[in-house]
Amino acid sequence: MFKVDINSENGLHARPAGMIAKIAQAFAGEVKIKKGDKEVDAKSIMSIMSLGIQKGDSIIVDVIGMGSELIEGKLKEVFDSFGE
């Protein structure tokens, strides 16, 4: 589980959301993204985007299952590359 502060101007827009969903889909375990009291399945780009994550928001990413560390690393890379 790790926390991300969103700093990019557009928030978590379609491109990074799509990349996150792609990574999550390839993973056998579960990936959850939590903003405030709402939690969604990160395998769905629509669910991720339905959180409406904007600049200044903090989110919690939770990866559960075998090999979760590897997936966490990959997800962190995506967040980094989009300036979060």
Next chain:
Amino acid sequence: MIIKKGIPISEGIGIGKAFVYQKKKEIEKQEAICADEKEKFHHALESKKKELEEELLQATDLKKEIVEMHMQMISDPMFYDSVLEILENEECNASYAVYKAGQNIAEIFQNMKDEYFKERALDIRDISFKIIDELEGNQSIDDIKEEIILFADELFPSDALNLNKKYVKAIVTSKGGKTSHTAIIAKNEGIPFLSFVDLSDINPGDMAIVSFDDEKVIISPDEALLNEYISKKEEKEQEELRLLEFKGKESLSLDQKPVGVYSNISNVKDALKAKENTADGIGLFRTEFIYSNRSSAPTEEEQFELYKEVLQIMEGKTVIIRTIDIGGDKHLDYIDIGKEDNPFLGMRAIRYCLKEEGIFRTQIRALLRASQYGDLKIMFPMISSLEELLSAKKIVEEEKENLEIKKPISIGIMIEIPSAAILSDILAKHVDFFSIGTNDLIQYTLAADRMNESVSYLYSYYNPAVLRLIKMTADSAKKAGIHLGICGDMAGDEKILPYLIALGFDELSVPTSKVLKTRYNLSRHDSKNEELIKNMGNASTEQEVLKTLKNG
């Protein structure tokens, strides 16, 4: 046999079977057996996925992003679960379940505060309708794999980008005017196009003939007529062959005065076409298209690479790049201009750029950097006053200093607002060139909306008031000794050409498909014609203008 009149927009004759393209808005609910509908849904989903995968392989950068997003949305678990839930709970048809699931999710987005997320609702509706089309066997533009005539109420720029000349032999719409983006693309591709045609009684598969010259569409023609048009079409193709002689020839008037025949382009593909047709330069590179069909503005690097590529294609020939002209009829997902009662009189082009400098500065930097690779000139659209011009020039100067670029850069403006034409003697002292944009100049001079069918009779460049503004601009440019070009539709009109060269135009910028024709027309007229200038000055109506031009 049915004959329908239309307004001719792009030249040529097209013959083929009717393809009726409809954008649906709603789907009705029907009772159905859940298991069957589930099966149908799965089937449609799979074949759409396969289609998108194939599309992705062929997609260029611009399209790739959209296709990728659509692929992800189509296999999204949230969407999928929602469709199955509706199918089970409501025992309805698959199309309705897809429609409703799409609507429900779109609504979540629609209700968000942030504009960006709000606009994603459209993508979701778009993708759900793609699946519905698959379910109902509706035809979509991407599916066209045979020679057809495309009939549609209206085509959006994104539809137009998908047009394939190989299959689309002509376009017929009920809405959309002479200068819509679809029109621009059709002209550049050389696809015949008629608009404002009544589309009732046209069925998919009907044989159709579209003729620009006759301003009509003929549905289910009899054999004699069909043969007549087939031979007319062949004749036209013969003429095109004759024009090939003008490939690579110098652009000269009859009395041997060089007048550049430039080309208007929107992308790299057009630039290649301009080069193939041996255009003497690019008179107008519309950069709006770089910004469209995507979710965020192109970066400086992306733009730099693109401009550089176009300059390299043109191998040292002049490339006039117009800074972004958005607003009016051109909207972008990620730029919020707000709702305006009169968008054509509102935040458009340079007005927006000077207010929201960020996007403008990024483009200017990319242009300045690319200018090292050829003869790049910057052109500002929609200049209405000297103050605007000076503000825009100041930004260029500032960025030039920031980038430490020493090479001087040519700056020019579009003359497309009457105030700029009236003030052209003053503006000429501050720029290196003028390019007259006739489409907007006519619309603003005559206060006639170029998309409004009821006033399209006013919209004409043979109007004497418009011609006076053009002469005024030409005289100012000549007096100041600056380069004078024209890049609107008028530049490619063979009737007005003798007058333009008599006024001393240095450059005519036409669609890529008209370069050779224009070079040929140029070779038939003298550049000195005081008599014509005098007579044109005395013409007081459109009729008299046409008569004067006819008598030379």
